[in-house]
Amino acid sequence: MQADWLRPLDVDRHADAGDSWEFKLPLTQLPRLAQELSSVEGTVECRVMLSRERGQPVAEVRVSARLPLRCQRCMRPVWLPVEADSKVWLVTDPARADDLDPGIEPTLAPEGRVVLRDLVEEEILLAVPLVPRHEGVADCGPGDFAFGDEPEVTKDDTITPFAGLGELLKRGR
Numbered sequence: 001m002q003a004d005w006l007r008p009l010d011v012d013r014h015a016d017a018g019d020s021w022e023f024k025l026p027l028t029q030l031p032r033l034a035q036e037l038s039s040v041e042g043t044v045e046c047r048v049m050l051s052r053e054r055g056q057p058v059a060e061v062r063v064s065a066r067l068p069l070r071c072q073r074c075m076r077p078v079w080l081p082v083e084a085d086s087k088v089w090l091v092t093d094p095a096r097a098d099d100l101d102p103g104i105e106p107t108l109a110p111e112g113r114v115v116l117r118d119l120v121e122e123e124i125l126l127a128v129p130l131v132p133r134h135e136g137v138a139d140c141g142p143g144d145f146a147f148g149d150e151p152e153v154t155k156d157d158t159i160t161p162f163a164g165l166g167e168l169l170k171r172g173r
């Protein structure tokens with residue numbers, strides 16, 4: 001089907017019909033992701049399929065992309081390949097939430113409508129690390145900071161599970 005990724009779609013109608021859409025979504029169309037990117041050139045290959053399981057509408061969302069994230073250590077691009085395929089429950093009626101299969105992630109479809117772009121963006125955001133970085137310090141470029149500003153590499157840098165927490169708090173998420 002022709003994909004109008006910004007138009008709210010009638011979930012019940014398309015789930016009954018088993019409709020699916022394949023499209024290339026420009027990165028510029030993903031505002032929530034854009035702030036994590038060092039460039040918005042490029043596209044995401046998307047496939048969204050609507051159907052019903054146990055009477056409830058579900059969407060299978062597949063995305064494939066190579067994203068230029070911004071390394072939080074040197075602020076230069078770090079490429080992340082994203083290949084994701086997951087199923088979400090489109091909750092058109094919150095009162096029926098108890099009928100849902102706990103194994104499937106629910107997402108609200110207010111007024112029985114859903115926007116393809118939002119489903120795709122949610123899927124991609126789940127795949128993006130909170131603090132993207134080049135794998136090792138040696139992989140980082142010189143960055144924008146002046147000579148002498150290089151962050152000191154300590155032993156902690158390699159193993160602390162909360163290494164990104166400070167940056168996370170600063171970003172206010």
Ligand SMILES: [Zn+2]
Nearest residue numbers: 071074134140
């Ligand atoms: Zn880096």
